[in-house]
Amino acid sequence: MKADPNLYDYWPYAGRPKIVWPGGKKLAFWIAPNIEFYEFMPPNNTQRQPWPNAIPNVQQYSQRDFGNRVGHLRLMELLDRYNLRGSVSLNVALCDHHPEIIEDCVKRDWEFFSHGIYNTRYSYGMSPAQEQEVLNDSIATVEKATGQRIRGYLAPALTHTESTLDLIAENDFWYSCDLFQDDQPQPLKTKSGKLVSMPYSLEVNDVITYSVMGMDPDRYSDILIRHFDQLLLEGERSGTVMCIPLHAYLVSQPHRLKVFEKALAHICAHTDDVWFATGKEIAEHFRDNYWDSTLADIKARGVAAGGTGFAP
């Protein structure tokens, strides 16, 4: 076990070279609806129980199912009104269980990235060959259902092995949503490939704000607005990224969605300064324009540590 994953180098926020998003924009905004399938009777993983108490967990399972049956449509129609395209964090087995939801996303030209097969199948304990099988399955399943080649990854339920990021880079993924160390993208130190660490977010993720921090809807909208205002201010110096990761089983509850819309309206009023994009579009722009200059800046500051992830 390593003390430091060595997946990226220290890169002080102050004094970085300027990133400018397409159209001279200061902030790249993306929205990531998690479209997930939690199994009713998931198998055990030695390191994590799927549900805190017992299996099955009828209340938790059915609340996730509410997200699929009721929630996604509400959220899609809200995003439609603001011309926002989602970047779907997808448990790919949902393509088999609920293809209607996938069709609704495809119709809207949304992007898909992999969030594993099920949110109840964890990476802990997998061999690299097994993780590769998950990636093959993810790529093939989404390609078949949507025609898209996925370029992003968020490990299922945020569970990893030491190999996860090397494997996704090797499979020509462009971005990882697994790391939370920054408000700007940064190259990851994988053995091969060109993998960007993409700012996703736990702090303004509805699972954290509603389920962990116990915020009420007004407070959630308030912190989203403050978060956006601060990152936009800083984006003038060098382009920032803001993502709102969402879960329809939480945000699309009838007592929450209207209040959430206040934050969305605030953000979408800043069309002059904000690039409304998908994860892949942001990753591509960064890879094409800022990958080399970022590495050069890290090197110039004398903080490049060498090696690759989990291999100093």
Add this chain to the structure above:
Amino acid sequence: MSGLSTDYLSYPKRAYGQDHSFYDWRLSQNRPKLEWKNGVKVAICLIVPLEFFPLNPSGVPYKHPGAMVTPYPDLRHFTVRDYGNRVGVYRILEALEEAKSQATFAVNGEIARRYAPLLQKLEGHEILAHGVSTNHIHHEGLSRQEEEALIDRALNALPSPKGWMSPARGQSSRSLELLAQSGLDYCLDWEMDQVPVMAKTDKGDIMLIPNSYELSDFTLLHTRRQTEESWVKQIMSAIDMLAEEHERFGGQMLGLTLTPYIIGQPFRIWALRELLSRIGAREDVRILTAAQINQDFRE
């Protein structure tokens, strides 16, 4: 049932005063009045911990409150904490610069070793030794030699720090003596009074500068899940009360923790700016470094 051993119902230290010899028992109304310089009634010490949270914490003797949570490799919590050292701390530094305020940065030895550019940015602020890392907690199970080695390692990583804060503010019963022996003048782990208190050890004295657990951003915003509005309001209420008590009790102080991965979040940093601006508007309140507090108090 044989019950507990008879020792359990014997109380060898049951006598007037404290049950240790670091400082004497003293009620607030009996302490000599302290006066800060320039008519200041309330001194504020802003303490910014810069901590390294390894991906593989030992959990000995307990896990640091900010340590990894999920099974290895917990990239989630590793990177959430690291956000503070890469991004959040620079927001704090900017807010301090705007308010022309100096803070006291409590720096893990491992941070100094890894993040040299960050240390350079702390010029003009105070740097306090903060142990080796969050995985190096000082506790009773360490031998004297082991604890001395931890202190040496932490001190050697920094440019001659005069003060100390322990990782997770944890100490052994030997810590104060070993810190004094290492030539440290003050320590920010204890908070039994609203003014600094001098502790005595066999290896010399060391000043204990109070540090509020209840008003720390980690406790109030993270552990207790209260709002930033309320954090600012509660700190200002505390300041008001200390100022009101000035006539009766003299100068008092508050040690306030600003955790980079908590208050340095984009949606929270406004609250620090607001707090600094409200403090700045008060002539009777002054932000001092731990070194200044130590010096003022000793004078």
